[in-house]
Amino acid sequence: MSENNNKIKVMHDRNMQHITLAQRLLKPLMTAGTYLFLSVMALIVLFPFYWMIISSLKTLTEYQLNIPTFWPKEIMLSNYTEAFSTGNLGRLFFNTAYVGIVSTILSLVITILTAFALARLEFKGKNALFAALLATMMIPGELFTITNYQTVNTFNWMNTYTVLIVPFLVSVFYIYLLRQNFLQIPNELYLAAKVDGTSDFKYLWKVMVPLALPTLISITILKMMGA
Amino acid sequence: MVDSKHQWKAWLYLAPAIVLLLVFTVWPILNTVRLAFLNNYNSLAAVNQEEVVTFTFGIENFRKVFNYDGFIIALRNTAVLTIVTVPVSTLLALLIAVALNSIKPLQKFFQTIFFLPYVTNSIAIGMVFAAMFNRVGVGKLITSHGIVNNIIMFFGGESINWINAGSDLVPNMIVLIIYIIWNALPFKILVLLGGLQSVNKQYYEAAKVDSTPRWRVFTKITVPLLSPMIAYVVITGFIGGFKEYSSIVGIFGDQMGPPGAKGSLNTIVGMIYDVLPKQDYGLASAAALVLFAIIFVVTMINMQVSKKRVHY
Numbered sequence: 001m002s003e004n005n006n007k008i009k010v011m012h013d014r015n016m017q018h019i020t021l022a023q024r025l026l027k028p029l030m031t032a033g034t035y036l037f038l039s040v041m042a043l044i045v046l047f048p049f050y051w052m053i054i055s056s057l058k059t060l061t062e063y064q065l066n067i068p069t070f071w072p073k074e075i076m077l078s079n080y081t082e083a084f085s086t087g088n089l090g091r092l093f094f095n096t097a098y099v100g101i102v103s104t105i106l107s108l109v110i111t112i113l114t115a116f117a118l119a120r121l122e123f124k125g126k127n128a129l130f131a132a133l134l135a136t137m138m139i140p141g142e143l144f145t146i147t148n149y150q151t152v153n154t155f156n157w158m159n160t161y162t163v164l165i166v167p168f169l170v171s172v173f174y175i176y177l178l179r180q181n182f183l184q185i186p187n188e189l190y191l192a193a194k195v196d197g198t199s200d201f202k203y204l205w206k207v208m209v210p211l212a213l214p215t216l217i218s219i220t221i222l223k224m225m226g227a
Numbered sequence: 228m229v230d231s232k233h234q235w236k237a238w239l240y241l242a243p244a245i246v247l248l249l250v251f252t253v254w255p256i257l258n259t260v261r262l263a264f265l266n267n268y269n270s271l272a273a274v275n276q277e278e279v280v281t282f283t284f285g286i287e288n289f290r291k292v293f294n295y296d297g298f299i300i301a302l303r304n305t306a307v308l309t310i311v312t313v314p315v316s317t318l319l320a321l322l323i324a325v326a327l328n329s330i331k332p333l334q335k336f337f338q339t340i341f342f343l344p345y346v347t348n349s350i351a352i353g354m355v356f357a358a359m360f361n362r363v364g365v366g367k368l369i370t371s372h373g374i375v376n377n378i379i380m381f382f383g384g385e386s387i388n389w390i391n392a393g394s395d396l397v398p399n400m401i402v403l404i405i406y407i408i409w410n411a412l413p414f415k416i417l418v419l420l421g422g423l424q425s426v427n428k429q430y431y432e433a434a435k436v437d438s439t440p441r442w443r444v445f446t447k448i449t450v451p452l453l454s455p456m457i458a459y460v461v462i463t464g465f466i467g468g469f470k471e472y473s474s475i476v477g478i479f480g481d482q483m484g485p486p487g488a489k490g491s492l493n494t495i496v497g498m499i500y501d502v503l504p505k506q507d508y509g510l511a512s513a514a515a516l517v518l519f520a521i522i523f524v525v526t527m528i529n530m531q532v533s534k535k536r537v538h539y
Binding site: 030031034035037038041042044045046048049051052055109110111113114116117118121122123124126129133136139141143144145146147148149150151166167169170175200225 | 234236237238240241243244247248250251252253254255256258259262319322323326327329330333337340341343344346347352355356358359374409412441470499500503508511512515516518519
């Protein structure tokens with residue numbers, strides 16, 4: 001056995017000697033190249049952000065200069081105060097925050113309930129329903145726009161917050177994501193809860209939701225950004 | 228499990244989602260199909276219950292779509308944008324993901340940077356792109372070339388009219404393509420990097436023992452093992468590409484073209500939004516169905532190709 005090990009060690013040493021100078025140089029070069037590539041791409045990705053921020057701090061004449069300055073000569077914060085006072089930004093921010101928070105909370109509740117039913121409860125037509133849900137993911141949203149426009153019109157929801165929230169509450173993608181997560185939670189927990197006489201609903205809030213918290217947080221972030 | 232008399236409970240859990248889906252997803256699909264096949268549908272008449280009887284079923288709307296003024300242009304723009312941006316952005320995302328996966332220090336830092344475009348609004352950044360390519364003034368009186376032209380001129384090139392009045396289709400398209408790729412990268416990098424990190428390291432160890440060259444490792448190990456992720460990114464990329472709309476609004480405004488050339492950069496979705504205010508729901512519905520048919524066919528082709536190429 002140890003003789004064998006020795007043999008391997010000798011072979012290994014010989015192999016090490018085979019690494020030539022060129023190969024030894026190649027590795028740091030490749031690493032440097034990788035970093036260079038990533039840095040260049042990162043610069044390209046970041047540049048529009050950079051440009052947006054510094055342009056917001058420039059005076060109009062400096063913004064229109066023939067040779068652009070990469071750093072504003074004098075930092076103008078008045079653009080921001082002006083945007084807030086003339087553009088009514090406060091109201092716009094309130095709209096965004098309100099719609100974002102309300103729709104995220106409602107959407108989470110609906111997603112949790114649906115995903116739980118699809119993952120744990122037994123009922124007729126479960127698989128058919130799940131397949132139908134997945135099929136709707138493939139249909140382009142533009143197909144809904146026209147009729148939804150008419151629907152909210154007949155509901156008299158025009159120019160209300162409702163119209164920004166309700167039609168977009170159900171996301172099959174989130175339901176699918178959460179169902180997969182719920183399925184990974186061992187069923188024994190559910191059966192144990194049943195033996196103890198816990199109701200489905202209590203089990204869902206006390207066990208499933210805390211266990212699936214990471215997925216729920218990522219859904220929250222995604223929905224907030226979308227709204 | 229739950230016995231059958233508790234079945235109604237399951238439906239109680241499902242009820243909110245199902246009700247909302249029925250109202251805002253299933254009904255629209257059915258209604259869109261119905262509207263598309265109704266000739267001379269007029270929403271005002273429908274609301275007022277006038278002449279409902281005179282609506283006849285037919286394919287008039289589809290004929291109108293194909294004869295619509297900007298339809299061929301919209302179709303061409305959509306196809307060009309999709310066919311160019313999807314492969315380029317996928318390849319770039321793949322290279323960046325592989326590079327990110329191969330480094331240790333600063334990995335999280337670079338990851339954050341590449342994720343940034345994902346959290347932005349495509350209209351707002353579209354305006355920044357427009358400002359970067361914008362040229363103020365005409366001829367000798369150009370007061371500002373825009374930062375991109377400044378960079379080109381710094382390297383000895385000529386200033387190009389990218390997006391202003393009188394600009395050509397090709398520069399317009401280049402700006403759009405750059406923007407769409409920039410916008411599409413983060414999601415693709417995220418998916419591909421996630422895939423790379425779950426690849427079994429043993430394959431790479433084995434390749435190292437055999438001292439396989441890097442390029443062969445990439446084409447023979449990385450790409451095949453990542454193929455389900457690549458297929459997913461390409462299929463969703465094609466679907467998203469055919470629905471391109473907001474990036475064009477972001478850069479060119481809702482005229483969908485440079486000043487003086489209204490609609491020259493229109494897409495199919497843009498066309499649907501064009502006809503909506505004209506109350507011609509039949510035409511819009513038919514256009515939406517045509518778009519769905521195109522996406523369906525392209526997705527099917529993608530699925531067929533990936534079936535042969537993807538190794539699960």
